[in-house]
Amino acid sequence: MNLEQLKYPIGHFQKLEAITAxxxxxxxxxxAEFPQKIAALTKNLEEDALSKTYRPNGWTIRQLVHHCADSHMNAFIxxxxxxxxxAPKIKPYFEDKWSELPDTRSAAITSxxxxxxGLHARWTTLLQSLHSEDLIREYIHPEHGKRFSLSETIGMYAWHCEHHLAHVQIALKN
Known part of the structure; x- marks a missing residue:
């Protein structure tokens, strides 16, 4: 795999022209399935395995798990x-800087x-309750200078789940 394939093993997120039910x-x-999948992939990993990366200078498995918690908390909010x-303007965060903080670099992944x-259980309940008029609601992301609909955002975070599961799988093979 080349560096681009390692960085984006399932490809980049592709916004669909028409999003269906x-x-x-x-x-x-x-x-909804992400918590079980990430838990199964990381079950009983020793310190050396948690320190594996999916690409040179990439995040460790430990950082990936903590990043998913951080990212998905932000998404839920x-x-x-x-x-x-x-159309609220959301507050972006520096995920690269968050990944270098002590809790992300060294804390056990169990937390x-x-x-x-817990977050995905609540998020899934919220997502399953949305109606078509909710799905067109938007927020403004100042970093990207654009609006994102909730329907598009559901797709982005489904992609995000699969994207990082693939990273963990690659790291485990290294």
Whole structure:
């Protein structure tokens, strides 16, 4: 695999021109299944395995798990903001800097796995309750200078789940 394939093993997220109810259902299922999949991949990993990376200068498995907890917490909050405010401007965060903080570099992954499990249970409940008028609600991402609909965002985070599962699988093979 070349560096681009290692960085994006399932490819880049592709926004669909038309998002159907079937897409939404499938994406929500991916988000719902993520906690079990990441837990199964990382079950009983020793320190040396948690320190493996999926590419040169890439995040370790430990950092990937903590990143998913951080990222998905932010996503859940963005959904709640978009559902309760009119096109809110969200606060971006520096995921690269967060990945270097002591909790991300050295804490046991069990806390993030528990967080992901509980967070995804609530997030799935919220996502399954959305109606078509909710799915067109938007938030503004100042870093990208554009609006994101909740339907598109569900797809992005389903992709994000699969993207990082693939990273862990690659790291485990190294």
């Amino acid at each position: 079937n897409h939404i259902t499938s994406w929500i299922a991916t988000i 963005r959904f709640k903001l978009a559902l309760t405010e009119e 993030s796995l528990k967080l992901i499990e």
